[in-house]
Amino acid sequence: MPDPSVPAEILFQGVELSRGALVVLRGIDLAVQSGETLVLVGRSGSGKSTVLKLVNRMLLPGKGRVIVRGTATDQWDAIQLRRQIGYVVQEVGLFPHMTVQRNVDLVPRLLAWESERSVGRAADVLRLVGLDPAVHAQRYPHELSGGQRQRVGVARALAADPPLLLMDEPFGALDPITRSEIQHEFRTIQRQLGKTIVLVTHDMAEAFLLATRIAVIDDGRLIAVDTPRNIAGHTHPAVRALLQPLVEVSAAIGTAEG
Ligand code: ADP
Ligand code: MG
Numbered sequence: 001m002p003d004p005s006v007p008a009e010i011l012f013q014g015v016e017l018s019r020g021a022l023v024v025l026r027g028i029d030l031a032v033q034s035g036e037t038l039v040l041v042g043r044s045g046s047g048k049s050t051v052l053k054l055v056n057r058m059l060l061p062g063k064g065r066v067i068v069r070g071t072a073t074d075q076w077d078a079i080q081l082r083r084q085i086g087y088v089v090q091e092v093g094l095f096p097h098m099t100v101q102r103n104v105d106l107v108p109r110l111l112a113w114e115s116e117r118s119v120g121r122a123a124d125v126l127r128l129v130g131l132d133p134a135v136h137a138q139r140y141p142h143e144l145s146g147g148q149r150q151r152v153g154v155a156r157a158l159a160a161d162p163p164l165l166l167m168d169e170p171f172g173a174l175d176p177i178t179r180s181e182i183q184h185e186f187r188t189i190q191r192q193l194g195k196t197i198v199l200v201t202h203d204m205a206e207a208f209l210l211a212t213r214i215a216v217i218d219d220g221r222l223i224a225v226d227t228p229r230n231i232a233g234h235t236h237p238a239v240r241a242l243l244q245p246l247v248e249v250s251a252a253i254g255t256a257e258g
Contacts, residue, residue, distance in 0.1 A: 009034050009196040014064035024050050025220045037197040039211035047220045048200040052166045056085050086157030090169040094141040101137040107160040125155040147178035167199040
């Protein structure tokens with residue numbers, strides 16, 4: 001559980017955001033503590049990606065403040081802020097004309113690391129996500145499977161060792177078996193690296209597997225922020241609706257076994 005004596009890594013205070021006439025986020029208050037994995041769930045269009053974009057200053061709030069590592073995002077230089085943050089999106093966004101190596105050590109090279117150090121770092125993070133650099137570093141993105149590309153996306157986000165990771169449906173496009181493998185590897189990485197992570201998914205099973213806390217967003221409002229165990233008992237209709245598929249699967253398995 002969050003310790004109120006430790007300053008939050010990410011703090012939303014009364015955040016509202018509109019896109020034209022559409023109110024996308026309403027009165028969001030949220031504190032993400034150092035080292036936790038907060039998983040943001042909600043149906044499509046509920047505002048999950050918007051929350052992440054407020055953290056890395058791709059968007060600024062209309063009302064309220066987003067404070068990252070002690071400084072409000074409108075006071076952060078966007079480039080400096082994004083150096084604190086690894087950002088992983090579902091579409092991955094690897095550069096097709098660059099090798100895996102070049103894609104992964106992009107940020108270290110931008111930060112003018114020595115070439116030996118950035119190559120070594122790329123190899124380390126590739127191993128961390130389960131790719132052998134000797135096999136994969138010189139390949140191009142089109143020579144990889146979807147799961148391997150997704151791993152490269154995670155490796156790239158980790159390359160410059162940022163303290164924060166924002167992950168927007170990072171495993172969404174994968175088949176269920178590959179997805180499950182990557183989720184389990186991700187848990188190992190989580191334990192090894194102790195990053196502060198905000199991960200968006202619409203998959204409740206993924207949320208239960210990866211979260212220290214789950215935040216449920218519905219139509220731009222945060223309606224619950226709690227541990228997975230406690231979320232399972234929430235009675236809010238929007239929480240129950242998200243849980244319903246899991247309930248149905250476990251009932252069906254129970255029937256099959258019984
Ligand atoms: P989620 O990630 O939960 O699916 P988003 O945060 O992407 O939802 O979007 C929340 C709402 O904001 C949606 O109604 C969406 O249509 C709207 N929206 C998102 N991006 C834009 C944009 N660039 N311009 C206008 N409306 C947008
Ligand atoms: Mg989204």
